[in-house]
Amino acid sequence: MRKILVVGAGQSGLQLALGLQSHGYEVTLMSNRTADEIRSGRVMSTQCMFDTALQHERDLQLNFWESQAPRIEGLGVSVAAPGSFDPGPSQRAIDWVGRLDGYAQSVDQRVKMAGWMETFAQRGGQLVIHGAAVGDLDYFSRTYDLVLVSAGKGELVSMFERDASRSPYSEPQRALAVSYVHGLGPRPEHPDFDAVRCNLVPGVGELFVMPTLTTSGRADILFWEGIPGGPLDVFNGVKDPAEHLALTLRLMETFTPWEFDRAKGVELTDAGGTLAGRYAPTVRNPVGRLPGGGLVLGVADVVVANDPITGQGSNSASKCAAAYLASILEHGDGAFDETWMRATFDRYWNTAQHVTKWTNAMLAPPPEHILNLIGAAGQLQPVADRFANAFDDPADFENFFYEPEKTGAYLASVAGA
Known part of the structure; x- marks a missing residue:
């Protein structure tokens, strides 16, 4: 049985821990707060999740609040x-x-994370309430087959270097x-x-x-x-x-x-x-190197932190957990080395890159063709519907959003239909 440590109990860390647990992995989850402390604490997010991300929760039968949350x-x-x-x-x-x-749907993370954490413990998972430092991970990396870091704030994030080529902004927008x-x-x-x-x-x-x-x-x-x-x-x-x-x-x-x-x-x-x-939108190197030479893999907003202007944070976290889970399951008994870690991140980046490109575009003043597109949606319902559904699949923005020629051709095809 392979031993995996997940540090951080947010959307991605918990979804991944519960997913691995359901496939028989020996999973330890580290959180700096108990379920009760999360439930009675401060709100953490706005977490509007669209259909694809919700489906990842359904696939793991973790959609406990689906019948209660507003549709x-x-x-x-x-x-x-x-x-x-x-x-x-x-x-x-x-x-x-x-x-x-x-x-x-949007379920307050205080409700969801507390509920999921209790479920993880009830199913026999090892839950450790402790704020992890780099020194702790140095020790744990020798004890576990794989260490995943999904705690998106604090000292641990500093292990993952900023990728300047994918991070156009150095200040909060x-x-x-x-x-x-x-x-x-x-x-x-x-x-x-x-x-x-x-x-x-x-x-x-x-x-x-x-x-x-x-x-x-x-x-x-x-x-x-x-x-x-x-x-x-x-x-x-x-x-x-x-x-x-x-x-x-x-x-x-x-x-x-x-x-x-x-x-x-x-x-x-x-x-x-x-x-x-406030925080600066940042993409980071996915592999963190520990002082003792061990490697850890960054998860979700540890490695891809977008501004919430496009409402993608929890969606991206869910998609990251699903991609990482699939990579771990497919890898079987193989070594979780740097090559595997980078390939696993690249699998997630295939979808995350579209979110980052769109979010960074929305932070800038809109060019004329985007204003035309948003204006046309008021007269053409198919345009409004497509724009709305691209929040679920941001890759579709490539087809009608960024380039004036594609936007113009799309609007002409709808208007002429």
């Missing part, structure tokens, strides 16, 4: 009209919603601020189904609104992404959750009044329902 059946895009922050429809230059082929709330009203124009709402405020930032399942049942997430130094970059140092929510709502009233209209009665789900921070 997100659409993805809407609104663009604030330049200089128009008056009440009424004129506030939005663009407003449409695309229908998803398969529904998306957005200041992030999240609030989980109860009491959000429906969008009056589409009250019959749940949708993620992407509100773009040119030159200022973005507001995302999405339904979720949290520790207290159904809720909604209000998520601001502000251009650093701009009017949304005001959450640094705000420690009081009530102040964080009040600031969120004031910014909604100013920049997205159509969303503020349905948020007037909201309240935080709990004292841990806010989150703020």
